[in-house]
Structure formats: structure tokens, C-alpha cells
Amino acid sequence: MNAKISILFYAKRAKASTSGLVPIYLRITVDGTRIEISSKRFIMPEKWSQKQCRMKGNSEEARALNAYLDILKGKVYDAQREIVQGGNLVSAETLKSKLLGTEIKKRMLIPIFQDHNNRMEKLVGKEFAKGTLGRYQTCISHTKEFLKWKFNISDIDIKKIDYAFLNDFEFYLRTEKSCNNNSAVKYLKNFGKIIRICLANGWLEKDPYLNYHSKFNEVSRAFLNEKELESLMNKDFKNERLLLVRDIFLFSCFTGLAYIDTQKLTQDNINLGLDGNKWIFTTRQKTKTTSNIPLLRQAEDIIQKYKEHKTCLNTGKLLPVLSNQKMNAYLKEIADLCDINKDLTYHIARHTFATTVTLSNGVSIESVSKMLGHKSIKTTQHYAKILDAKVSEDMQKLKKIFYQKEEKSEKLKRKISL
Template sequence: MNKTFTLLYFLKKGKLQSDGTVPIYLRLTIDGKRADISSKRYIDPKKWNAKAQKVDGKSEETRSVNVYLKTLEQQVYDAHRELLDAGKHITAETLKNKLTGVEEKQRLLVQIMEQHNKNLEALIGKGYSRATWVKYTTTSRHVKDFLKWKFNLADISIKDLSFEFASDFEFYLKSQKSIDINTNAKYIKNLKKIVKECVAKGWLEKDPFMSFKLKAKASDRTFLTQHELDLLENKQFTIERLNHIKDIFLFSCYTGLAYIDLANLKSYQISIGIDGEKWIFTSRQKSDEPSHVPLLPTAMAIIEKYAAHPKVLNSGKLLPIPSNQKVNSYLKEIADVCGITKELTFHVARHTFATTVTLTNGVPIESVSKMLGHKKLQTTQIYAKILDKRVSDDMKVLRTKLTKEDGSDHLKAITG
């Protein structure tokens, strides 16, 4: 229900006619937003009574104008009542359209999403990644499937969106698509973002999903322990392609680069850093955040090993990188040979850099966050939470220190 609804007649003196008359306009104000309608009546401004909202005088012409203004006012109230009875979303603009016979442009959710995705596709490589575009196109496909399943519709007006719509969409993704809770939350987050853009553009007065809270659970970050990393690093395979994939994986373990960022890395992006040593200077494709990483000895050795590789020489890329699908397929084979029971994917290398290689060895979390190209320190803190080993090592140091300071006599006194 609208909070306020007021009508006001006023003269538009800026539209003074050659005969000295000015037009009378009707202003509709609903919830603080205005829309003006011309009454198509003109009067001498000296005869206008703003307080009484009528023309002063007793002539037949004056009486006719005043009757017309009252009739127009009643038409506004009748139109308002019709919109209410029809359950329509009423704004000053929709009421004006109703009165003037203008058909309000209907804005449909799927159409808006598809235009959003089309715009996003045009910006791939210009601040947005292909992966982001794929996520939004997948979200759009799920919304279309949901509309068919729930309403047997191909599209829906954004003004018909509600908390219930978001809740039903979440249920659909879980029950019909068997999508896990975290992926589910990502699709709904994408939908919410597009709906917020509709609010920002003035197509919706308020966010219909405002009260809907995303549900997600903290996901485990699989990473290699130092023992597992040593196993992998020291393993020499008789099959060359496995040695190649192992090296690529290890490079990420010692630099923290995601697959796509490593695949795109060029030789010229290796340069001398502030400390006089070689660094990687790049930006994450996912977020366009800068990622500057000093090269550790293992990573440097891998670069030198492949410097003369034909694919490196012909492409200008830093390393010869197979497709992500191939890499992950071979990593499963490598894990089996090394006796590593964890599911090995390329992204495990990035997690290993964040935990085993850096945080566990005392690199400050702020520095790790900078190297990983995280926008927020909060994202990096996920890794800090899982490092029980670091806590154990720190407490061992404290335990040794306290034992030396207190001496054995103090311990004997406690134990009796």
C-alpha cells in the first residue's frame, strides 16, 4: 500500500501563450515521487486561486474550466482505484500512464538477464573474465528452467518478483537440479545483483529480495601438507607428460597463480622487484586485481627448465600449459602414483601456496593476501583458520620457552 497520494493543480508559467494565458497542470505525487499531466486548459494567471485549486470568476468559461478540473480529479481517483483492485504496483508514473492511455513498458526478468549477459560478453578481457560471463549465463538458464517448472512461463515481469520467488528458486535448484548449497548461493547472488541493478535504474521501487538471506557453509580448502609436497617434488616419473604436469603444478604451489593466470603469463611479466630479485607482475583475470609475487628458487628452476621449449619460444608464454581439463586429469594419475589420497586439482596448488608454503612458514597474512591478488583480507583469512599445524608449532616454541624459564623444580612442585 502506498504511504501518500496527493493531487495538486498548478500553473506552468514558463509556457506563457501569446494571448497571455498559461496552462494548468495536475501534479500526482505518490510516495514522494511526482508526475505532471497537462489539463489542456489555459487561463489568465491573475484569475488562478492556488489555495482553492480553481479559477476565480463567474463567467461560463470559468465555470466550465472548474467543472473540468473536478472531473479530471475524479478520473485520477478512479484510475488509482482500478490499479489497486488489479493488484498493480502503483507509482506516479504508472498512474499517469493509466490516465493518458500510455501502455507502460513491461520489463521482463529473462530479457533483462540476457541483455546483461550480452553486455558482459562484450566486456570479456576489459575488466571481466569469460568465467564470470559463463556463471551469469548459467544463472540465466537456471532461471528460465525454473520459470517453466514453477509457472509454465517463458518470462516474468520484474514487478512480480518477491521473497517467495527467491525462496522457491533456491528450493528448485536444490531439489530439481541437485545443486549444492554453496553453488546454489552463487546463482541466487547473481540473480540478486541483476535485480539490484533494476532498482538502481528506477525500474523497481525497492529490492524484492532484500530480506532473502543467502545460505552457504564454509567450504574446505584442500591443500598439500609439507610431507605431501615433498613427496611430489622428489618424485621422478618415467612418463614425460607427468613430469611436465608435475612441474606446472609445483610452479603454482610456489607462486599461488590460478590456472588461467598461469596460462596467460608472458615472459615479459617477469621483472626485477624492489629487492633486486625476480618477481612476477600480473593481474588476476577473475578480479583484475594486481598480483606481484617474488620468485622462489623452485619456481625459478622450472622457468629455466622450460625456457627453450618450442611452445614457449613460439608463443611468448612463460611456460607450456596444456588445457585445464588435461592438467586435472593427469593430476589424478600423479596423486595415485605418489600415494596422495586427496583429490588433486590444479587449484589445490594455489591453496598449498597460501597455507603450506607461505602462512605455515611465517609469511604475514597481509603479504599472502597481496600475492594472491585478493581484494579483501577476509578472503585470505579462510586459509589462516585451517592451519592447526602453525598453532601447534607456535605452542611448541612457547612450551619449550616456559619449560626453560620455570625449570624442572617448578614442574615437580606441580606434579608433587
């Protein structure tokens, strides 16, 4: 798109010299952004025509000065043409640089991206989870490989990142990196944060994401149904490690807490709620939102069971939670022993709380959303899949209502006919 340029000469009276001469300035406006450049010429204020933006009269001095101003005006349009021919964006900054013969400092993508990751790394455990840092590290790695694949370069000026760049990057992720839709969209979302940093700092004038659209495909989230949950609860494990992992998993099934939020719990997180019963009061690490959960009997029994566990006594933690990697490894073994034909991971406990434990038992989606610590109820709707049994139950109620209405109508008709 062509930039809209306007040119104006004016006498800057605020900078008058002791002899009364004022400098003549060139004001250039590019798409609403102004720059001012000195013409290095001076004039007495009474000789300047503010309306015509030129020196008054037809004297030799006036003709010479006005001719010089015309030359300057021509140089502005010459600079604009050269910038366009060079394949660059015409802006107030690029135009001023061209006219003054100064080189604009290029801001390169990779150092900006790396600086973001370095800052994030120092905030791991405080504001960010380690997994979040890992995703951004993978994203910068993919970005470097894309630049080599597409342009055979190791870095790029951020001003050259446009809509086409984003489309090509997405294509690369889907083809060369074999990313599925949601993975590709997530990497582009991570990349978008770096672009927003550039925009906020004024390093970019236009957002390349303005017309770029991508959408996550809804994923069918696995959860344990009532039968599978009972099987897991009633299974008698001889191995103490499997027993511990099963219990910690069940704790999250009855509280809805994610692994990291369960792992960091201490006795200080257990307090009496407004109803006089025990609640968990915590803040989700992922979203920094509060998550207040009334303790169900099953969860409270597990807390009591491990109250004197040596790990809890030594660390002050509420439960002896193993590493996420070990928990997931043991959960796969537990699934086999309980004949649960699902890829059992710790996060399935959170899904199970949202569906089998709460929604299917009539707990409102608003209450579930609050306990899960979601910022938006839309997020809860992705987790909380209404079970077939619940749908069937609701439809049976509806059928009953319709039947009662029809029966009432028939009785009324019979009464009228009599």
C-alpha cells in the first residue's frame, strides 16, 4: 500500500537568533507520523509567507531560496521512490534516514527472541512453568531452522516479517516439522508474543498478525468414567509405589488440581471455608488465578493417609508427589492392572474431576469453572464433556415433561367433550 506523504515548509519562530533570523524547517508527514528536518536556511520573519510556505516577493534572494526549497521537496519524492524500489516500507523513519544519509539501526529477530527466553528462564518457578519455557525454546529453534530453509539466512530484520512470512512459517511447521494443526497454531501463538514485544517497543509499525487467522481444533479430552474410577479406587495394589501413585492421582480426581498445583500444596493451603468445612485455597501456577475447592471425603482421607509420610515430614508438602515423568510412567502400569484401556496420564485426573465427579453429578458448570481456576467458562466447556449418561438423563426428563403436557391436554379435551 502506498504511503500518504505531505510536505510543508515553515519558519520556526521559536528558534529565532539574536539577530532576529528564524530557521526554515521541512515538515514531512507520512501516514499521520511527522518528522522535521532543518533546511539550513534562515530568513527574517516578515519576509516569510506562512500561507504560501515560501519567501515573499520576486527578488533574486527570494527566487534563489524558493528554488532551493523546491529542490529539497524533489529530494523527498526521490527518496520515497528509492525506498519503494528497494522493496522497503516507506515510513517517517525510513524517509528521514534516507534524506539525512544515516542508516537505520536494524533490529534482528533472533536476539529479540533470545532475550525474551533468557528473561523467561530467570522467572521459571516464579511467573512461568518450566514447560512454558521449553515451548518457547522449541519455537526459537524452529524459527532458526525455518529461516535457513526458506531464505538461507540465520536471522532476519523484524521489519521484513509480514503476513506472507507467517503463512510460510506455518506451512514449514506442518510439512517439514510434521506438526499437527494445534501444535502449529501454538507455535505461531508463541511467535506472536515476540511480535507484540516489537510492536510495544515501536520497532514495528504494522502488525503482521492483523489479517492472519488460525484456529485450534477441539480435542476430545480423555477422562475416567464412573466404572473406571471405581475400578481404580477398589484395586488392591501390593506395590507401595503403585499404591502411592494411585492415591495421588485419585486426589486430583476429587480436587481437579493439575500436577504442579498438587505438588506444591502444603498444610497452609488447607483452611476452613465459609461453610465451616475444610477447603483447599491455592493459586494455579499456569494462570495465576485462585482455585478454592471444598475437600471431598475421598481427598481428605488421602491427606490423612500420608500425613506422617517421611517425604511430607521432611519437605513440609501436603502429599509425597513423585516427578511428573515417574507419575505418568507408573500410571500406565496402573491402567493395565485395572483394565483401563486408555493412555492414562496425570492430567486425565483433572478431566475426570470436571466430568465424572462434578458435572455428571449435577454440579453447575459455573462452580466447576471456579474450582478449576479457569479465567473463562469457555475453557471449562473444553474440559467438561457432558457424558452420554447425563445427556440421556436430561432427555428423559424432557420426554417426561412433554408426556405430562400431552396427558394434561388429553384430559382437558375429554372433560370438554363431556
